Amino acid sequence: MVRVILPQHLRTLARVDGEVPLDIAGPATVNSVLDSLEARYPMLRGTIRDHTTKQRRPFIRFFACEQDVSHESTDTPLPPTVASGAEPLLIVGAMAGG
Amino acid sequence: MSTVRLLVGTRKGAFILTSDGKRKQWTVDGPHFGGWELYHLKGSPVDPDRIYASQTSSWFGQVIQRSDDGGKSWNPPGTKPEDLMGADGMPKGESNMFLYDASEKTGKPLTTHQHYDGSQRPWEFKRVWHLEPSLTDPDTAYAGVEDAAIFKSTDGGKTWHELAGLRSAKGQLWQPGAGGMCLHTILLNTGQPDRMFVAISAAGAFRSDDAGQTWRPANKGLQSKYELPDPDADVGHCVHCIAMHPSRPNVLFMQKHWDVQRSDDGGDSWHEISGNLPSDFGFPIAVHAHEPNTVYVVPIKSDSEHYPPEGKLRVYRSKVGGNEWEALTKGLPQQDCYVNVLRDAVAVDQLDPCGIYFGTTGGQVYGSADGGNNWTPIVRDLPAVLSVEAQIL
Numbered sequence: 001m002v003r004v005i006l007p008q009h010l011r012t013l014a015r016v017d018g019e020v021p022l023d024i025a026g027p028a029t030v031n032s033v034l035d036s037l038e039a040r041y042p043m044l045r046g047t048i049r050d051h052t053t054k055q056r057r058p059f060i061r062f063f064a065c066e067q068d069v070s071h072e073s074t075d076t077p078l079p080p081t082v083a084s085g086a087e088p089l090l091i092v093g094a095m096a097g098g
Numbered sequence: 099m100s101t102v103r104l105l106v107g108t109r110k111g112a113f114i115l116t117s118d119g120k121r122k123q124w125t126v127d128g129p130h131f132g133g134w135e136l137y138h139l140k141g142s143p144v145d146p147d148r149i150y151a152s153q154t155s156s157w158f159g160q161v162i163q164r165s166d167d168g169g170k171s172w173n174p175p176g177t178k179p180e181d182l183m184g185a186d187g188m189p190k191g192e193s194n195m196f197l198y199d200a201s202e203k204t205g206k207p208l209t210t211h212q213h214y215d216g217s218q219r220p221w222e223f224k225r226v227w228h229l230e231p232s233l234t235d236p237d238t239a240y241a242g243v244e245d246a247a248i249f250k251s252t253d254g255g256k257t258w259h260e261l262a263g264l265r266s267a268k269g270q271l272w273q274p275g276a277g278g279m280c281l282h283t284i285l286l287n288t289g290q291p292d293r294m295f296v297a298i299s300a301a302g303a304f305r306s307d308d309a310g311q312t313w314r315p316a317n318k319g320l321q322s323k324y325e326l327p328d329p330d331a332d333v334g335h336c337v338h339c340i341a342m343h344p345s346r347p348n349v350l351f352m353q354k355h356w357d358v359q360r361s362d363d364g365g366d367s368w369h370e371i372s373g374n375l376p377s378d379f380g381f382p383i384a385v386h387a388h389e390p391n392t393v394y395v396v397p398i399k400s401d402s403e404h405y406p407p408e409g410k411l412r413v414y415r416s417k418v419g420g421n422e423w424e425a426l427t428k429g430l431p432q433q434d435c436y437v438n439v440l441r442d443a444v445a446v447d448q449l450d451p452c453g454i455y456f457g458t459t460g461g462q463v464y465g466s467a468d469g470g471n472n473w474t475p476i477v478r479d480l481p482a483v484l485s486v487e488a489q490i491l
Contacts, residue, residue: 009133009158013174042191043177047158051195059157093157 002028002078003088004037010048010091014041019088028083030062030074048091063090101491102447103168104455105149106463107136110481112151114169117476121453121467124476130172131163138442138485140229141168145236146489150255152226152241160225162193162241164255168491176256192257196223196241196249199260206262211245212273221245221265228442230284234291240310242281246272246298248310261310264296268315268333272301275336275355282441283340287347295350295365300325300336303352305365316365325355339441341383343390351393351420353383353441358395360420371420376407382444386469387452391419394446394454394470396439404459405436413456415470429473430464437462442485449490457483 004020011017022036031054038045049056054074056062061070064082081087104115111129130136131153139151147168153161163172175193198221200208210218224244232238241249241258247265249258264281272279283297294306295316302317315332323329325336336355343349352359352368357378359368372378377397386392393416399407406412411430414423437460447453454470457463461480466473 007157009155013158013161038191043161043174045191046160046194051192052197057157057159096156 001085002033002036002082003085004033005088005090006044007091007093009093010044013043013047016041021085024083028078029076030069030072030078030089033078033089034074059094059096061092061094063092100449102449102453103141103146103489103491104445104463104465104476105139105141105151105169105485105487105489106457106480106483107139107151107442107485108457108461108481108483109135112136112139112153112169113477113480115463115476119449121447121449121465122474124465126477127169129481130169134158134161135225136484137226138228138487140231140487141489142231142236142239143233146491148231148236148254150229150231150239152229154225160194160196160223162226162255162258164193175251175254193255196226196243196247196258197260198223198247198265199262204259204262206265209265209270211269211279212271214274218270221247224278227280227282228284230286233286233288240284240286240294242284242296244278244280245274246279246281246301248281248284248296250310261306263306263310263312264304267304267313269301271331271333272298273334275300283337285340285342285350287342287344289344290347293347293364295340295342297337297340297352299338300334300355302333302335303337303340303350303365316361317368318366319361319368320354320359321357321370322355338381339383341385341393343385346390349390349419351383351385353380353395355379355401358383358420371416373416373421373423375414375423376412376425380439381441382439382456384444384446384454386454387446387448388450389417389452389469392417392469393420394444395423396444396456398438404438409434409436411435411437411458413454413470413473426466426470426473428471429466429475440484442487443483445486445488447488447490453488455486455488457486459483 100119106113111132113128117124137152142148149165151163213219228242230240237254285295292309304313305316348364350361360371413426437458443457459482463476
């Protein structure tokens with residue numbers, strides 16, 4: 001079971017509170033987690049990655065175990081502690097403000 | 099007594115303002131979708147409680163929302179529990195998927211358009227600027243998008259398909275203005291169901307006579323001396339907004355980057371009607387609900403000075419179809435006012451006398467229940483207003 005933490009606006013859009021637990025078939029990767037997330041919450045399709053190219057939206061980042069894994073291949077296995085649910089996968093929006 | 103409902107899109111959410119037919123006391127409901135940009139909300143003319151909304155974000159992209167109860171509740175179309183899985187077992191959730199149609203059967207090759215630096219760029223979807231529900235079918239709606247194209251949905255917004263013929267109308271010559279290459283105006287008319295007009299910044303006006311399958315530029319007569327090397331080019335004009343009265347579909351009024359224009363032949367030709375306006379730069383233009391020759395504009399000083407001349411917020415009205423304009427000022431700030439009124443932020447209602455409303459980049463929404471003679475602020479401190487639409491219930 002993978003625990004996903006969404007940014008506030010996507011929690012609102014998906015109508016979830018807190019973390020999203022997801023059962024992943026096969027190795028836990030960013031791709032497989034997002035496949036599972038979008039299957040359960042179709043309203044999130046297109047908001048994190050492109051519908052067809054599957055490219056991450058520019059202002060979205062993926063954090064795992066205090067590391068930014070946004071630039072790694074989305075098929076790279078996530079750290080074992082994330083795959084086991086001990087640590088969450090954070091999907092975050094880029095900082096903005098001023 | 100009738101109820102008036104205003105659908106207000108802002109930089110940080112949507113607001114719904116409601117009043118009875120007297121239009122004196124208003125309730126303010128919102129923000130809906132707080133924190134998101136709501137470029138446009140518009141209700142179906144045949145089912146006013148069905149409202150389509152364009153919700154966008156630099157972070158999370160495009161979301162289409164739909165309400166079937168007048169804005170009390172919202173859902174991205176196709177994502178209710180009963181809609182979650184398609185017949186093939188695959189999850190849906192395509193209401194925000196705007197794919198340019200490059201299919202052999204219905205689409206056009208995904209060609210390129212001009213970019214700021216003169217290079218050619220492929221079309222890339224960014225956001226929905228304008229939603230135009232069908233005049234006859236609540237499940238059908240059109241979306242004007244950036245990069246400029248028009249999409250159609252026939253299933254209540256669950257899926258969208260590009261009317262790709264528009265890009266064949268010299269699309270390779272279109273280029274973005276400073277606000278992006280957006281299709282922001284879609285005009286439909288019940289009397290001529292196959293005729294449609296759209297307007298694009300910075301490409302111009304376009305007309306279809308076959309329900310959107312094929313299009314041609316409708317810019318003859320426009321002059322853009324300081325914007326285009328060829329001032330009367332076929333395409334490239336920065337049209338800001340077009341308005342039409344449903345009883346006279348061949349008469350169009352246009353606010354261009356500079357110049358207010360009029361066509362009396364369905365866009366075949368245009369002539370200037372700026373007349374005595376203090377500035378002919380502006381974004382919105384609107385037509386009175388019951389007087390087809392009464393037109394409203396909100397002049398701003400220039401293309402870089404997006405605020406009213408002399409710091410006086412004035413709506414200008416022509417009762418003779420242009421050239422002769424009168425300033426409407428009662429109730430509007432007449433000193434130190436430096437807000438702008440964007441292209442989709444003026445609306446009229448269908449009551450008699452006609453109500454007219456506009457929202458500003460300073461977050462005010464002003465209303466007039468007498469065709470513009472007297473104005474009152476309905477709400478003063480919203481986020482910057484992007485769009486206003488009026489409904490009568």
